[in-house]
Amino acid sequence: MECLGVSSAQHLQALSTLLSTQQDDDGDEDCKNVTACAGLGPGHIGPPPKRDKEVSPVYEKKNSKDIWSEEEVAEGSQYDDFADPRPQPEYEVLLKQSVGTEDMFLGLNRKDPSSMCCEAMLVKIKLPDTEATDVILDVKEKFLDLRTPKYKLGLHLPHPTHSHGGKAHFFSVREELEVTLLIKRPMDVVNMQ
Incomplete structure (x- = not known):
């Protein structure tokens, strides 16, 4: 192990010579002073940046108060209608899993109460003064769109869902719609074994 005396100052001087962008004969004298060499940073490595480069209009913000661009808006935003007063x-939104006695008492299927072991998502929507025939429901992989004459709901789902196997049931006594959707995960085969 080297002592941090003269040899470290020589290493700093050699590093300063490598990193300097100007070929000055006086640079060796400046680097003898360690504080002058300490002003160099990672931005001094390589050629200086070009200043005349134009900014691409894709990355240019139109308004300084914009938070995101149109490309970053989530799926399902095409259903948002701000002029709609409904x-x-x-x-x-509740998560469900199929649990039997072997899971509850014996723990044979290695299921736990975490959301990773849930197979389905239950969305309960209260629709007062609505008939079942008035409900228009459209479910995508990550978005649920519900329209009635009195209400509208555009819901971004917390988990992607399968396009098949879902079901909806309207309870007229409770005036509530329950939509059950199967959750799609990339590792379902591994996790549910």
Whole structure:
């Protein structure tokens, strides 16, 4: 191991010579002073940046208060209609899993209460003063779109879902729609074994 005396100053001087962008004969004298060499940083490596480069219009913000660009907007935003005065109904998203006695008491299938072991998602939507025939429901992989004469709901789902196997049931006594969707995960085969 080297002592941090003269040899480290020589190493700094050699490094300064390698990193300097100007070929000055006086540079060796400046680097004898360690504080002058300490002003160099990672930005001094390589050729200086070109200043005359134009910014691409894709990355240029149109308004300084913009938070994101149109390309970054999530799927399902095409259903958003800000001019539509209909209110959003109350809803609740619950995760479900099929559990038997072997899971509850013996733990044979290695299921736990975490969301990773859930197979389905239940969306409960309260629709007062609505008939089952008035409901228009469209479910995509990551978006649920519900329209009635009195309500509209555009819900971004927390997990991607399968396009098949989902079901919806309207309870007229409770005035509530329950939509059950199967969750799609890339590792379902491995996790559910």
